[in-house]
Amino acid sequence: MTTANELRSGKTHRDENFPVASWIIHPRHRALILAFYNFVRTADDIADHPTLSATDKLAYLDLLEAELLGKGDSQAEAVRLRHALAERAMPPRHALDVLIAFRMDVSKLRYENWDEVIHYCRYSAMPVGRFMLDVHGESTSTWAASDALCAGLQINNHLQDCGKDYRNLNRVYLPRDALEAAGASVEALGLGKAPSSLLTCLHGLAARTETLLDESRPLSVEVRDFRLGLEISVIQAFADRIVRLLKVRDPLSERVHLGPLELLAFSLGGIVGQTARRAVGRRAVSKPAAGA
Structure with a gap:
């Protein structure tokens, strides 16, 4: 019997939209x-x-x-x-x-609504964030923000790869009711350029994903481990940038992935931002209360 390893696509942790066990960890x-x-x-x-x-x-x-x-x-x-x-x-x-x-x-090749997509994310993405938190000994109180971040990352990926998923796997993660509300057809995902109705649907889903990412924003300062907080901040910066692209671009015909220089820039921005937030937090904790 062929081993599972022999069925690998060749994709590694270096090919993901987010850092995996980077030097920060x-x-x-x-x-x-x-x-x-x-x-x-x-x-x-x-x-x-x-x-x-x-x-x-x-x-x-x-x-x-x-x-x-x-x-x-x-x-x-x-x-x-x-x-x-x-x-x-x-x-x-x-x-x-x-x-x-x-x-x-x-x-399962089709999803009826947003709730079904989030249910999929509960198993496809959220366990990854929860695993990382457990590895670092973090409290389960951080799971809610982590779940939002992981779901946002997953749906970003669904939107980025919607054409490829349809053409190669006949798999559509875009909710059927969202496509229907925009007057878009599943078959339009096989085109080289999205018609206006499909773009309306995609941009609306990206805006909804941006709301998820807003819910995840406290996570980097909720975790106790400083290095994990840095990694989360970098991932959040990547996700925020990608969702902004998805809100205005056509993933069937335009680039909606980050290039090497963008990855570097947003990594540095995430690290600097997280370091500053931690420093402000420490000062707020150590500052005596008025009248003390």
Whole structure:
């Protein structure tokens, strides 16, 4: 049997819209984070594989889950993550949640409304943020803002890749009711340029995603770990820039991804902004109350 690793697309953590275990994160956490990423990336590539049947995709996802839970040692990504989690006495809950989303990718090609898309994000994206918070020992009180950020990142990606997802996978994450309200058709996603009705739908969804990202803004100062706060601030800066592009551009015909120089600029901006916010917070805490 072909191993799951052999079905990888070739995409790595360096190809994502956001940093993964970057130099900002403390070195003691990077091996675990990369083990989690590689497990998730492998499962994602299986769900998106262009030639595997749905039955085979689900069988591979089941195999990854079984070996993550200790029932076998043939799939390197599952074994590596299992051992990495065991070293930290962490349960596999977040990785198991993500597998639910990839099974949905195999069997669910259309979404009726925004709530269904958010339900998908609950399993495809939110567990990733929760995992990062758990790795750093953060409180579950930070989950709400993290969930909003992760959902925003996921929907940004859906909007960026809406044409490719439709053409290559016949998968549409744009809510059916939003397309219908704008007078747009699913088939328009296969065009080289979005008609005005589809643009109206896409720009409206981007504006709704921007609201999610506004809800996530407190996260970088809610977390206690300074380096994690820096990483979150950088990710937030990337997401904010991408959603601004998606509010005015056509993802079928225009660039809606960040180039290397933009990535660098927004990384530095995020780091500087987070450092300043932390400094202001410390001064506010240490400043004596009036009359004290």
